[in-house]
Every structure is written in structure tokens, then in C-alpha cells.
Amino acid sequence: MKALSVRGDYIMEMINGHKKVEYRTWKTNYRGPILMCSTTKKVAGAAPGYALCIMNLEQITWSDIDQCYYWYINLKSVIEPIHVKGQLKLFSVEDNLIKPISHQKFDQKIKSLIYQPKRKMKYL
Numbered sequence: 001m002k003a004l005s006v007r008g009d010y011i012m013e014m015i016n017g018h019k020k021v022e023y024r025t026w027k028t029n030y031r032g033p034i035l036m037c038s039t040t041k042k043v044a045g046a047a048p049g050y051a052l053c054i055m056n057l058e059q060i061t062w063s064d065i066d067q068c069y070y071w072y073i074n075l076k077s078v079i080e081p082i083h084v085k086g087q088l089k090l091f092s093v094e095d096n097l098i099k100p101i102s103h104q105k106f107d108q109k110i111k112s113l114i115y116q117p118k119r120k121m122k123y124l
Contacts, residue, residue, distance in 0.1 A: 001035045001054070003093045005086030008038035008046025008115075015053050015078060015106075022071040027060045028090055033076055035093050037084045047113035050081040051093060054100070078106040081113055 006014075006022065013019035014036060037051040055073040063070055077100040084093060101109070 001033060001093055001095055001098055002030055002090050003035035003037050003051065003084065003087075004090060005037050005039050005088070007041060007043060008048055008050075009043045011036045011038050011052050012046055014055060014073065014075060017075065020073060022073055023066065024069045024071055026089070027062075027069045030090060031057050031059070033057075034073070034090075035079075035084075035098060037086050037093075039086050042115045042117070044115060044117050046115055047081060047110055048115055049083055049085070050113055051079065051084040051098070052081055052106075052110070053078045054098070077101075078103055080105075081109055 004022075010019055010022070033054050034057045035051050036053050036055055038047055038049060040049045042048050054076040056076045058072045058074065060072070061070050080099040080101050082097050
């Protein structure tokens with residue numbers, strides 16, 4: 001399956017239905033299912049380094065205002081989280097590794113993978 005590396009907090013917003021457009025400086029002729037892989041950057045509330053969901057890439061348009069491409073996406077399914085090393089541009093991940101699961105199972109599986117920064121102690 002074609003895959004794309006995206007910041008982990010953005011993927012969580014996609015899964016929750018809050019993010020419907022991904023912004024890129026480049027376009028592709030590919031349309032259809034695309035595996036969203038979280039970058040390894042540690043961002044609070046995200047699972048760094050994991051593929052988490054399949055989005056459907058419906059269309060891509062150019063924005064003269066923002067000077068970038070708008071990738072219109074919608075959630076197809078969440079998957080059993082799999083450790084993936086991200087890459088630039090689109091890359092491929094073996095189909096047999098991707099296993100769609102229910103949102104309930106996804107919520108259980110993702111809990112231990114979510115990065116929570118340690119709170120710094122304030123000294124008086």
C-alpha cells in the first residue's frame with residue numbers, strides 16, 4: 001500500500017475527524033487508500049514511528065493563496081498499529097502487515113504507544 005509520513009498529532013486529528021486536508025508542497029497522480037505513518041518526532045498525544053490508519057486520498061488541488069497543494073482525505077479505517085520507518089514522499093508498505101481493526105480495539109492498542117512528556121518539577 002502507498003504510505004505517507006505525517007506528524008503524529010496530525011494523524012490523531014485525522015482519526016478524530018478534525019483534519020480533512022493535508023498540506024504539501026508537491027502533488028501525486030495517485031488517488032485511493034493511503035497508509036498514514038506517524039513521524040518519529042515525539043509530539044504529545046501521538047504515537048511516534050507507527051502506521052495508524054488508512055485514509056482515502058480523494059483529490060488534490062493547488063492553492064494560490066497558501067502556495068501549496070491541498071490533499072483532500074477521509075478516514076477509511078484504523079489499523080493495528082505497526083512500527084514503520086517513515087520516508088520522504090510516498091513509499092510502499094507490505095499489504096500483509098496492515099490489519100484494519102475496530103475503533104474500540106484501536107483505542108486499547110494505542111494507549112501504551114502515546115507519547116506523554118514527563119512533567120518538569122518546578123523548584124521553589
